[in-house]
Amino acid sequence: MKYILMGLLCLLSYEAKAQINGDSIGEVIVTGNMPPRDVTVSSPTRTFYKEDMELLGLHDLTDVVKKLAGVSVKDYGGIGGLKTVSIRNLGAQYTTVIYDGVCISNTQAGQIDLGRYSLDNVEEVSLTIGQDDNLMRSARHDVSAGVLSIMTERPHLTGKSYALRIGLQAGSFGLLKPSLRYWQKIGRKTLLSLDGTFTRADGAYPFTLVNGTLHTKEKRYNSDVISWKGEANIYHTFNDSSQLNAKAYYYYSERGLPGVVILYSNNNQERLWDENFFAQATYHKRFNQHWQLKGRLKYNHSWNRYEDTNMKYADGKITDIARQNEYYASATSGWQPTKTLSFSLAQDIAYNTLNSNIESQPNPERFTLLTSFTARLQTKRWQINGNLLATYITEHTDMGREPADRKRLSPSFSASFRLLNNETLFLRAMTKSTFRVPTFTDMYYLHIGNSNLVPEKAVEYNLGLTWHKNLAKNTSFHLTIDGYYNHVRDKIVCFPTTYIWKMTNFGKVRITGMDATAAIQLPIGKYLNTELTAAYSLQNAIDLSDKNKPTYHSQIPYTPKYSGNGSITIRTPWINIGYHINFCGERWSDPQNFDEYRLKPYADHNLTLSHQFNIRTTKLLLSFSIQNLTNEQYEIIQYYPMPGRNITASATWEL
């Protein structure tokens, strides 16, 4: 019995009538499979769960994100390489990353390096393009074009007061990754979880360098990484059923930056150290069936040190050190006066600072106020959401000209309509206005920064169709198709000039495309359960910056016209098999769509075999994966080669 039907959502295929001809019958519980959330929400959403990630051998967050339709990942290669996500090629700064309900921010660079987040304690990863459908979200959720949400595994203890999980992952290029997780029940209403992960890798993978007619075998050097991650969570339920979740998180890494492959000279010696600590707490109280409140507090500290050893510097090397601090508070109140109508009002406040060791660089501080009002109408067949986000940002620096305060109202609207009463077939539409505020780097970094920058503006439109069908027990399929149009102006780009590079507002981009996803769940015989998924995207992202330039109407860099992925998972009592493929069409590394900047299409095949052994009361999960099965030499970013065929083996023991 998987789910119990509640209320009048009409998402099931079956009905039960409690009264026939005036006679009453006993309570009837109707069960069925709830259609995936991806199908019923008004904004395109895709969700991955822990089990799927394990079956497919997805070991880090980047692997999961690459499987989401409408998303492009800029992967600079290697285990420690920078990896950022961009929704529908709007840019990495347009994606809000949420970790257990609270935003991860990086006011310095504006983009989150996904490579530092492993999946060891992750329960669910979801991507929403447009507006998140969670009414009790913070105002920060509404700032960006989309939200990538990471939910960690909440302790679930049955029959015991503790649980321990020991994991070890090892693989090619010197990968070694032990992990530890401990859950403890404290009293009746409190749970504690502790997680720790250590990662090291040499990252020295071979690749083939193509230089005209010359093909040489090379190796990626200065690509090592060593990192530590620790996380502690407390979950407490009060007597009034309100809930408090608190988290402390620490991350430290040192890595080499192999840099771009330079022809005839490849001895990059850049290094990067990162340290991040944050503490966050969320509190949720439901006063009655009409009112609820959610609060969030967060303190975030991050430090990074960049070093480059090169004779061209006066002292033989340069060292840039930056420290960021963020103090953040958020409160969301929700009010549901009727069954069909609900409202929420979220208020966020954030204070961000940046300090660096560069004398000529200002140390800015930024105050941000975000107010977000959402109204929702939910009937049997309609869901309509309206949202208005008000942003106010004021900034101070200790030198140079201060930028003007920024104020903006950003509306968004989404709706979904169930086309047929007895079919899970929805038509959905979404429009959202967002603007991206320049980051501290955009504004203040050395000579590159430009404090006169205005925010970048984007408008998204989406129209889609979703369909879910339960065919039989454990057999279902679902399909989503979304067409979209996005327009970006005042794009913030780094422009070379006569003396230096300079951040400037330049550029308009028009993006049109289509994302389609399909999934089928199908049992075969008594022992086989299969699931097939596929995602396909078509995209035209056109530069409309300057009619007089030869790049007018060219495809913007790193935007493939088509891309997609597919997966097959087969569950049997003896072995589980997971296969997935990521493929990508040609794209160009430069605004000039010339042959010399063309990156050839590629397909990356991956295979995972796994089995869980139940040993008395413990579980041992063994998994073996081969990534890039066909050893394809490809690049996501030109001259940043991706690893060829490599293997990963892991063992996870739950006590």
Add this chain to the structure above:
Amino acid sequence: MKLKSIILSAICALTVIAGFTSCSDDDVDNSWKEGSVVDLPSYRAFILSEGTMSKNNSHLFFVDPMTDKPYESDIFEKQNGIKLGDTANDMLILDGDIYIVMNVSKVLYRLNGAGVIKATYNNFDGDGLGEPRNAVAYNGKLYVTCYGGYVARFDAKTLAFEAKVKTDNNPEEIIAYGGNLFCVCSGMGTGNTLCIIDITKNFNHAESVVTLDNPYAIKLANSHIYIAAYGFYDPNTKTNDPKVGVFNIDTKTTTEIAKGTRILATGDKLYIANSTSPDWVNYTTTMSVYDANTGKISPFTLSGKGGEAISNGNIYMMELNPYDGSIYIATTDYVTNSNVYHFNSDGSYIGSFNAGGINANSMVFLKN
């Protein structure tokens, strides 16, 4: 009898003609195009484009100076089967050979007159020199400025590294005059010196004198030495203040003469381009010419479609064709391939062509 003497005379004449023909064939030296897979004319021009740093997209294109028509593809890649590399910074001619300095790829090439590789050197790090920047040829040697703070000497034929001398931080362009080398040192935006190295006595000392702030170029023509500098970056105005000056070799001082961003020295004249922008995107350029004898600066008018493009563009290169005195000026937007505009010495417009690469910075001319 008469017929016999005519025939004999004809045979003698033919023999003499054949002899002359043989002599002419022996005199023609085609070694400049040895190994070439492209049929190039004896009168040639080559244009070098820097590309964008870290994109390995430097290019060398052949241009026919009679027609201003470039070859269909990169001539270096066509001749040698490999790419030029990253950030081609400088190019010069010596004894009919082409020398190219690759800054980020850290390679020094010697090519023949058709662009075929004859020698390379790529051990700048191993020999403790740092990234190469610019070069000058003098007395069969090549002197290359290196960002590790050195001027390195190479044998011009074999490119064998011979010696180095320490300079101030980050030497840029270099000239040779009167037994001395003169190189400006930018300190990557923080320096303001010029180093003088006497190469007739020894090659182990560089004298440092103050010049314009953040210098990047030094040019020589008819014993006149000119320096161009970007100026120090002002964090308050967020701009630089580019200047051009004249270096007095006797007093070792530099006198500012104008604002300018690119210079071309020829004879007793210095052409100055001053490209300015209010927003780092849109540019305007004013052209002027300095007379070294009178010290006067007057406007230099460029006419036609080319003149209009120059006045609304950002100048990256100015070169002179020594065979006809015409001037080539390349513009850049740092994103798309440079356009090159060809003018007569009086500024009248001749034609234009695409440089084949981003940031065209050097052009050389050869005649065999």
